[in-house]
Amino acid sequence: MTEIDSRPAREVAVSMVIVAVANQKGGVGKTTVAMQVGAELSRRHRVLVVDVDRQQSTVWWAENTRDRLPFDFAGSQHPKMLSRLRDLRAEYEFVLVDTPGSLEDTVVLETVLDAADYALVPVTPEPLAVDPTLRTLSRLIEPRRLRHGVLLNRIDPRVPHQLETWQRLLDAELGVPRLESHLRQYKVHAEAPVLGELVTSLRRNRRTEGTIADIACIARELEQLLSPALAGAW
Numbered sequence: 001m002t003e004i005d006s007r008p009a010r011e012v013a014v015s016m017v018i019v020a021v022a023n024q025k026g027g028v029g030k031t032t033v034a035m036q037v038g039a040e041l042s043r044r045h046r047v048l049v050v051d052v053d054r055q056q057s058t059v060w061w062a063e064n065t066r067d068r069l070p071f072d073f074a075g076s077q078h079p080k081m082l083s084r085l086r087d088l089r090a091e092y093e094f095v096l097v098d099t100p101g102s103l104e105d106t107v108v109l110e111t112v113l114d115a116a117d118y119a120l121v122p123v124t125p126e127p128l129a130v131d132p133t134l135r136t137l138s139r140l141i142e143p144r145r146l147r148h149g150v151l152l153n154r155i156d157p158r159v160p161h162q163l164e165t166w167q168r169l170l171d172a173e174l175g176v177p178r179l180e181s182h183l184r185q186y187k188v189h190a191e192a193p194v195l196g197e198l199v200t201s202l203r204r205n206r207r208t209e210g211t212i213a214d215i216a217c218i219a220r221e222l223e224q225l226l227s228p229a230l231a232g233a234w
Ligand SMILES: Nc1ncnc2c1ncn2[C@@H]1O[C@H](COP(=O)(O)OP(=O)(O)O)[C@@H](O)[C@H]1O
Pocket: 025, 026, 027, 028, 029, 030, 031, 032, 033, 057, 101, 153, 154, 155, 183, 184, 185, 186, 187, 188, 189, 190, 191
């Protein structure tokens, strides 16, 4: 993992959790979630974000943040490097892996899922996103008995009952596990990569407060799900 820029170690990590942010549907928010949740978790934990997507969206975003990137960052699609993610155990509490959204080329995604402890599966409230999401779950995630949770993203508070309708769909009709928290649709998310912004660098104001609150909820839920000892420590 030579690409990782080193930062001073704060303390020895007691446990490391690898979270694959995955959905074979493109445009559902994998990159957004990996970067923003990674930033939020870095307030309390040592975090590595890995970009294994050939499009390297996070690389571009990370470059735009210049010196304000609050976590370590690595870009690689090399299967050998990915299968060695576990070797980082002593260095990070959370490793978030941003994965490609493709139904065809699954080699890289499968290598990441083999190494992961949890799959975080963002989905947008669009009928067209349902099938590829279910396919990702049934073909790639469930056969590995990998813990996972679907995260509703781009919820529009102006659409009546949208959140409740989609929560019910996931819970009652599709029967897939989901996070309690969700991410609303905000312009801040769309602008963040080009402005090099992350929740950790946003000033709290009317434009940003919803984004900041959503990301904080998701990070706390992940901490509680995946690392209860750490969640209780702060
Ligand atoms: N909650 C949100 N609100 C507004 N825009 C969003 C949100 N989540 C994602 N986007 C935008 O949607 C597009 C796709 O998101 P991205 O994170 O790149 O998805 P993926 O990595 O799954 O392809 C990007 O332009 C991103 O900025």
